[in-house]
Amino acid sequence: MKTDGTRILGWAIPLGCMLVAAGALYVQFGKMKQAQDERDRAMQETQSAMVAKEAADSQPKEARYAAADRLPGEEALFLNDLRMKAMADGVQIVSWTAKGTDYKGGAAPAPGTAGATNDDPALKGLTKISSDLKLIGPYGPMRKFVDDMTRSDRLFTLSNATWSRGEAGSGMTTLTVTLGRYVAPAAENTAASAVASTTGATATNQQR
Secondary structure, three states, X not given: OHHHHHHHHHHHXXXXXXHHHHHHHHHHHHXXXXXXXXXXXXXXXXXXXXXXHHHHHHOOOOOOEOEEEOOOOHHHHHHHXXXXXXXXXXXXXXXXEEEEEEOOOOOOOOOOOOOOOOOOHXXXXXXXXXXXXXXXXXXXXXXXXXXXXXXXXXXXXXXXEEEEEOOOOOOEEEEEEEEEEEEEOOOOHHHHHHHHHHHHHHHHHXXX
């Protein structure tokens, strides 16, 4: 009986080892298959994103205007619209101050100087209104608000931005930024807006 038991044990141990090895291989094969599926899915998503980007790039660009008409209610309408955008994005405007700069169209800026002065002939007749804003809100909504402003169909410049965290655990952030916009007499708006769009877009890119 001992001999039979030893013989059976001699067959059982290798067989058990083979089964364990087969199980390990099966598990590894499953992991490899899952990894391959994830890679294939990632490649498909990347390809889909590239196709969507190409389709978006091929669409006509949205019309943007540089300067709004200089009307008595322009400031109130703009501020109301800005507050509505901020509210929709989940942030709050807590303070606002504004000052204007008239472009008179004197001599062109000296070579090598950055930005336009109030004598820049390219912006003659326009007024740039710079507004110092202070906003509070969570990080994500604040980023969305800034992104919405840069993608707006009206030209804005953003400068002097300071972004800081709120109290620990509050999840809030505070953003102070100077937001610039252009206004022009209604009769001059069509021609001046095209010039300001090019000049202002360059300023926005430099300030970013």
